[in-house]
Amino acid sequence: MSFRRLLALSIVFSIVAGTAGMATAAQVPVVVAEGPAAPVPNVDGTGLCVATKVWAAPASSLPQTADTFASGMNAFFAANPQSQTMAVHRAPFDLSNNLNDGRTMSYGDFVGVACSQTGQGGCPFVITDPTTAFGTRARGFLRVTAASVGHPIHFGVYVDDAMSLTVFDGAGKAHAALVRPPQLGVPTWRVTNAVTFSSPGLYPVEILSAQITEHAALEISTFEGTFTDFERAANQAPVVNLRSSGFTLLDSTDLFQSEEGSPSFPELERCQQCDRELAGKPGNGGCSAGSHCNAAALCSPCVTSMFCGPSCSPCEDGAKCSSVDGGFRCVAVPADAGTDGGPDAASPIDGGTNVRPDPERPDGSTVDVLAAPAGAGGCGCRQARGAVPSGGVFATIAVALGVFGRRCARPATFSARRCPRRSRR
Numbered sequence: 001m002s003f004r005r006l007l008a009l010s011i012v013f014s015i016v017a018g019t020a021g022m023a024t025a026a027q028v029p030v031v032v033a034e035g036p037a038a039p040v041p042n043v044d045g046t047g048l049c050v051a052t053k054v055w056a057a058p059a060s061s062l063p064q065t066a067d068t069f070a071s072g073m074n075a076f077f078a079a080n081p082q083s084q085t086m087a088v089h090r091a092p093f094d095l096s097n098n099l100n101d102g103r104t105m106s107y108g109d110f111v112g113v114a115c116s117q118t119g120q121g122g123c124p125f126v127i128t129d130p131t132t133a134f135g136t137r138a139r140g141f142l143r144v145t146a147a148s149v150g151h152p153i154h155f156g157v158y159v160d161d162a163m164s165l166t167v168f169d170g171a172g173k174a175h176a177a178l179v180r181p182p183q184l185g186v187p188t189w190r191v192t193n194a195v196t197f198s199s200p201g202l203y204p205v206e207i208l209s210a211q212i213t214e215h216a217a218l219e220i221s222t223f224e225g226t227f228t229d230f231e232r233a234a235n236q237a238p239v240v241n242l243r244s245s246g247f248t249l250l251d252s253t254d255l256f257q258s259e260e261g262s263p264s265f266p267e268l269e270r271c272q273q274c275d276r277e278l279a280g281k282p283g284n285g286g287c288s289a290g291s292h293c294n295a296a297a298l299c300s301p302c303v304t305s306m307f308c309g310p311s312c313s314p315c316e317d318g319a320k321c322s323s324v325d326g327g328f329r330c331v332a333v334p335a336d337a338g339t340d341g342g343p344d345a346a347s348p349i350d351g352g353t354n355v356r357p358d359p360e361r362p363d364g365s366t367v368d369v370l371a372a373p374a375g376a377g378g379c380g381c382r383q384a385r386g387a388v389p390s391g392g393v394f395a396t397i398a399v400a401l402g403v404f405g406r407r408c409a410r411p412a413t414f415s416a417r418r419c420p421r422r423s424r425r
């Protein structure tokens, strides 16, 4: 087939598909009435866990309806899961392959904002060549503070080619916040939809995307205020730039990897997704010893009374999950320890205090985990940071919490909690 004929066919498809796109059912506003999976932690998050996998089958086999997109992409990730990469995305949620072929659809509405040292379009996808089709799956918890409940939060996406955003409540029920399946001839979209939460806390989220060819982009942003939601091809009038409309990118500080607010692993870039069927179930759930498959379907350390120690078993008879000799196990609370025996050693959100036994000092000294020296802030676009000091899992979590408890450089959409405002000099 000649190039000219291909081009003509492409234009016809674009017109037909574009027309169909205008008839696409609008996104249905979501109300999450059930409570969260966990309370709001008193530290900032480190970002979502993003898996990336090459789509080797023909693009025509991608799931192409709103009803099948998320389930189809999840089935794709479940098949031969070893062939995917996973890493924590520790920057604003703006992914791009930074393709500029005279057109810059890959840049989206947020240009020069995230990871600008590596490209104007945004943080690089793991795959940036414009001819490899691939899928991504981002998982974790979204922080919804008290200031953000009871009114619509508008979620906005700029995407090339397709995506979905699912929010889970504390009972594990899935709510389709955004679904934009691939559409022949219309690769680039803006879609917004309103989600109203009834309670503050951490809500599991899952963002799936598919890139077919040429430009690749995935921006997730939010806006709280009056806004008329829409779904349109990116170049279809009226073009509403989300950044200009007041939307701000989801920030890694509002995105967590565990109910406790702590990272999945001592290495802050490292993460592991697990089988959602096993999410929140007792035992290791396919994760390594000492970890379990949590409510966001991510492996995270078993450091609470519900999931404690190498086998991630619940503590019985009021025992607390405590750090002992660099590991965690259930420890009986002495009868004279007071009414509640204090919070779990590694569950700083449980007790509302940040003071913990210092694992580096066996003399009974304590350490304030939020007063640990602050680490380097900033974008953190996948570059490995310095190794976290040794001292066991507890010390690692404590240091990590200390580092991220201090990351308050930019406002976060959902954060009512802020670091104390520094006086200007």
Ligand SMILES: [Ca+2]
Pocket: 094, 095, 096, 106, 107, 108, 109, 110, 111, 120, 121, 122, 219
């Ligand atoms: Ca961008």
Ligand SMILES: [Ca+2]
Pocket: 160, 161, 187, 211, 212, 213, 214, 215, 216
């Ligand atoms: Ca594309």
